[in-house]
Structures are given as structure tokens and as C-alpha cells.
Amino acid sequence: MPQSDLRELFVDELKDLYSAEKQLVKALPKMAKAASSEELKEAFAEHLEQTKGHVQRLEEIFQALEESPRGKKCAGMEGLIKEGEEAIQEDYEGAVKDAALIGAAQRVEHYEIAAYGTAKALAEVIGESDHASTLAETLEEEKETDEKLTSISEQVNEEANTEPEEEEGEEEKPKSRSKASSGRR
Secondary structure, eight states, X not given: OOHHHHHXXXXXXXXXXXXXXXXXXXXXXXXXXXXXXXXXXXXHHHHHXXXXXXXXXXXXXXXXXXXXSOSOOOHHHHHHHHHHHHXXXXXXXXXXXXXXXXXXXXXXXXXXXXXXXHHHHHHHHTTOHHHHHHHHHHHHHHHHHHHHHHHHHHHHXXXXXXXXXXXXXXXXXXXXXXXXXXXXX
16 A cells, blocks of 8 residues: 555544534533543543544644544544443432443543554554654553553442342342443443
8 A cells, every 4th residue: 555545544533533522522522521530520520621632633743643533523532432321321329320330431531542552553554753753642641541441440349249239139139249340231
């Protein structure tokens, strides 16, 4: 594949990331509002500010490339956000809802980790080392957010597992101690 095609793919990947981050800027406040754990609310609020910075970094890359960030909608993020909205609307309460929110948020982070890794690798191959460094910085922040969510999930999942059951007969069901945020369905 000629380098011009790789550059075009790189720009396309950046447009996808830009759309994803812009969608996430709108979704994170809703997730923070739905969370009951103060630590989780704070994590979502912190990641919102970080995500705004990611948008700014991408805009700077587009400016340097003399390209427009517009023109593509990230369908992957759209689907992940829809799943997050479903977690918000479920009848779960307290720590169980927080566990569902963390699971949704970690799916978003894993998507972003993959996307930033791809964009960084493309930048390196086409000789855009400055942009590769910027993307690597964002990639590390996404990984740190994922680790933070995993840490919060350990406490939240324990709380969810010990919350009293509301309905009769529920105590007969075995409780799973697996992490809701493992990404498995």
C-alpha cells in the first residue's frame, strides 16, 4: 500500500477518533449523574475533562495535517454509548448500577485503546513521529482510565454482592463474584 494511501487511512482513523471523543464528551456527564459512588462520579468527571483535552489534541493534529476533523461518524462509539445509556436506564440501583456503568465505560476505554494504538502505529509508519507521540500520550491516559475503573470496580462489585436483596426468592440464586467490568457478556 503506497504511503499516500496509508496517510489517507491515518486521517480516516483520526476522524473516527475525533467523532468518538466528541460523542463521549456528551455521554460522560450522563454516566456521572447516574452513578451512586462518589469515587465513580469523580472518575467520570475527571475523564470528561481529559476527553476534552483529547479532542483538543486531535484538533491540533488535524490543523498540522491541514485536514478537517469532520466528515465521519464513529459507529463503534455510537453503539458503545447506546449500551451505556441502556445501563443507565436499567432498573439496577446503587452499587449494581455502578457495576453496570463501569462495564459500559470499560468497553468504551478498550475501544479507544485499540483505536489510539492503531492511529499511533500508522503515524509511526508514515513518518509522523510528532503525531505518534501525541497519540501515545492519549493512549496512556486511556489505559490509566481503564486501570482506575478496574480499581473502582473491585470495591463496587463487592458492595453490589453484599447489598440486600429486595425481592423474595432472590437469596436462593447464587451470587457471582466475577467482575462486572471484565467486558464479558
